Amino acid sequence: MMNTKFLLLLLNIPLLFISCKNAPQTEDDQIDEENVEQAVPSATLLWKSDTTFTGSESALYDADKDVIYVSCGNTNASAKDGVGFIAVIQPDGIVKNMTWTTGLNAPKGMAIMDNSLYVTDIDEMVQIDLSSGKITNKYPITNAEFLNDAATDGSYVYFSDMRQNKVYRLKNGKYELVAENVPKINGLESYKGTLYGLNEEGLIKFDNNGGYEILSNAVKGGDGLVILDDDTFIATRWIGEIYYMDGDEVTKIVDTSPEKSNTADIGYISDKKIIIVPTFLKNEVAAYQLDTGSGK
Numbered sequence: 001m002m003n004t005k006f007l008l009l010l011l012n013i014p015l016l017f018i019s020c021k022n023a024p025q026t027e028d029d030q031i032d033e034e035n036v037e038q039a040v041p042s043a044t045l046l047w048k049s050d051t052t053f054t055g056s057e058s059a060l061y062d063a064d065k066d067v068i069y070v071s072c073g074n075t076n077a078s079a080k081d082g083v084g085f086i087a088v089i090q091p092d093g094i095v096k097n098m099t100w101t102t103g104l105n106a107p108k109g110m111a112i113m114d115n116s117l118y119v120t121d122i123d124e125m126v127q128i129d130l131s132s133g134k135i136t137n138k139y140p141i142t143n144a145e146f147l148n149d150a151a152t153d154g155s156y157v158y159f160s161d162m163r164q165n166k167v168y169r170l171k172n173g174k175y176e177l178v179a180e181n182v183p184k185i186n187g188l189e190s191y192k193g194t195l196y197g198l199n200e201e202g203l204i205k206f207d208n209n210g211g212y213e214i215l216s217n218a219v220k221g222g223d224g225l226v227i228l229d230d231d232t233f234i235a236t237r238w239i240g241e242i243y244y245m246d247g248d249e250v251t252k253i254v255d256t257s258p259e260k261s262n263t264a265d266i267g268y269i270s271d272k273k274i275i276i277v278p279t280f281l282k283n284e285v286a287a288y289q290l291d292t293g294s295g296k
Contacts, residue, residue: 041244043253043288056278059267071107109149120147151188187225198222218250224266
């Protein structure tokens with residue numbers, strides 16, 4: 001005859017299974033669910049300046065000096081009016097020198113190489129001494145129409161002409177064409193010796209022969225570009241959008257288009273994960289705290 005205790009145990013196994021399945025949620029379970037919810041990249045506004053950064057187009061963080069350069073004066077982005085200037089601010093938004101460099105026209109993209117700040121200015125590249133803020137050289141670019149972003153690999157300064165669909169590079173005062181027929185090329189960034197860009201087709205990667213491949217068409221007509229690693233990017237569209245691009249996953253993390261606050265050529269403070277945003281027509285500079293949601 002079957003043991004009575006053993007029989008009762010067999011009868012209660014289904015009840016135990018159901019009980020475990022319907023067990024109340026534990027604190028660990030809740031934490032796991034919260035982690036899943038937080039996995040989406042996001043950006044939170046940290047601070048915003050006043051409206052004294054007239055026509056603020058580009059921001060560039062200088063890690064050695066722990067300051068941010070902001071190119072301003074783009075009330076008319078194509079006018080040789082002499083009202084362009086470079087402002088210097090701290091990472092917390094406090095202005096160090098609003099008129100660090102003056103006498104420019106419509107300065108846009110910037111790059112740092114060999115103790116100089118290189119700035120595109122309509123049809124010329126301007127070289128500025130980082131120690132003094134004084135202009136040391138101007139390099140006119142033949143037939144240039146609308147020089148825009150700039151980037152460096154440590155040996156060359158690369159810069160785009162958005163209206164001519166061209167990319168140039170400069171070294172020791174001499175420049176050369178490195179790519180053409182790149183529709184509406186705007187943002188540039190160099191990473192591990194490779195040049196990347198944003199144009200009307202999306203995010204692109206250049207080869208050494210003047211050609212390029214389209215890595216993603218998710219952000220067409222992009223402006224500012226930051227590279228976090230081999231397949232992770234932050235890209236802006238001038239109308240007021242910032243995207244976090246992680247491989248094939250693309251997330252819009254900022255959208256200020258409803259208030260018509262532009263997101264032009266952004267800067268990035270990597271150790272603090274802070275995005276610096278010039279707002280162009282709003283004449284401001286804003287800072288956003290990036291949460292990648294993935295620990296990157």
